[in-house]
Amino acid sequence: MADYKFVTYESVDDGRIVRIMLNRLKTRNAQNRGMLVELDEAFLRAEADDQVRVVILGGVGPLFSSGHDMGSEEAIAERTAGPGQHPTMLINGGTRLSAENRMLQEWHYFFQNTLRWRNLRKITIAQVQGTTYAAGLMLVWACDLIVAADDAKFADVVGARLGMCGVEYFGHPWEFGPRRAKELLLTGDSIDVQEAFELGMVSKIFPRAELEDQTLAYARRIAKLPTMAALLIKESVNQTVDNMGFYNALQATFTLHQLNHAHWAEIHDDGYQGARPEDGVPDWRSAPRVVVRDPGVADPHLVASS
Ligand code: ZN
Numbered sequence: 099m100a101d102y103k104f105v106t107y108e109s110v111d112d113g114r115i116v117r118i119m120l121n122r123l124k125t126r127n128a129q130n131r132g133m134l135v136e137l138d139e140a141f142l143r144a145e146a147d148d149q150v151r152v153v154i155l156g157g158v159g160p161l162f163s164s165g166h167d168m169g170s171e172e173a174i175a176e177r178t179a180g181p182g183q184h185p186t187m188l189i190n191g192g193t194r195l196s197a198e199n200r201m202l203q204e205w206h207y208f209f210q211n212t213l214r215w216r217n218l219r220k221i222t223i224a225q226v227q228g229t230t231y232a233a234g235l236m237l238v239w240a241c242d243l244i245v246a247a248d249d250a251k252f253a254d255v256v257g258a259r260l261g262m263c264g265v266e267y268f269g270h271p272w273e274f275g276p277r278r279a280k281e282l283l284l285t286g287d288s289i290d291v292q293e294a295f296e297l298g299m300v301s302k303i304f305p306r307a308e309l310e311d312q313t314l315a316y317a318r319r320i321a322k323l324p325t326m327a328a329l330l331i332k333e334s335v336n337q338t339v340d341n342m343g344f345y346n347a348l349q350a351t352f353t354l355h356q357l358n359h360a361h362w363a364e365i366h367d368d369g370y371q372g373a374r375p376e377d378g379v380p381d382w383r384s385a386p387r388v389v390v391r392d393p394g395v396a397d398p399h400l401v402a403s404s
Contacts, residue, residue, distance in 0.1 A: 161228025258286025261373025
């Protein structure tokens with residue numbers, strides 16, 4: 099076991115399969131900078147190892163990942179000058195000013211990280227339980243296959259809660275379809291695992307208690323394929339969607355995301371880069387809970403409170 103603080107790295111079947119787990123139970127696997135840097139190291143370690151055929155990415159506890167870490171003490175210390183500051187806050191644009199700083203830091207640690215994991219030279223499987231929020235979706239979507247527990251739900255709440263046009267890696271239209279992507283971003287509602295399966299986003303639905311064992315069995319089945327065939331299958335699909343515009347659309351929407359941040363930062367005297375209650379969104383810490391979209395209900399919050 100390497101010396102990771104925010105993830106675990108485990109070899110299975112003589113190293114043919116690697117299981118990486120997000121390991122921040124207290125914050126529901128919120129992604130702080132330290133976690134993202136370690137996750138990149140862990141993925142690249144698995145990629146470099148010729149024994150490895152399949153990488154499973156999971157998260158400990160009740161849910162896979164609650165998204166980017168907005169406010170834990172640890173995350174605030176990482177961003178603030180002092181002994182707890184993460185060294186990557188002083189490189190890759192971290193010493194530049196304003197929009198340039200934000201654009202470069204998000205490009206390296208959110209956008210390019212995710213794209214690099216999507217292009218990993220191994221087959222990757224996301225193992226998901228509970229509700230996956232916002233930037234949690236980026237980790238899930240970066241994987242080649244997604245398997246989920248029967249309690250899994252998926253939501254990007256950054257439109258409804260932060261006045262943002264989705265997360266930095268804009269996979270939404272490709273994963274949800276264009277109209278469902280608009281609906282989910284405009285309402286902040288979630289989809290359940292059955293709908294994610296019907297959309298083709300999720301490959302398997304397992305009982306929660308069997309998630310780990312069933313995911314491993316699935317990984318073992320895929321690990322049997324000759325490595326050359328497995329990689330070229332992955333590349334054939336990825337290069338097809340890239341030629342359909344996926345890669346260029348990701349670049350364009352990352353730029354829109356930066357414009358959206360710049361808008362809020364320009365409005366707020368303290369430079370805060372998202373919307374606040376005075377801008378017309380609920381406080382993200384006390385916002386109404388996320389509900390599963392219902393085709394027959396206009397506003398499920400009204401139903402819940404009546
Ligand atoms: Zn952002």
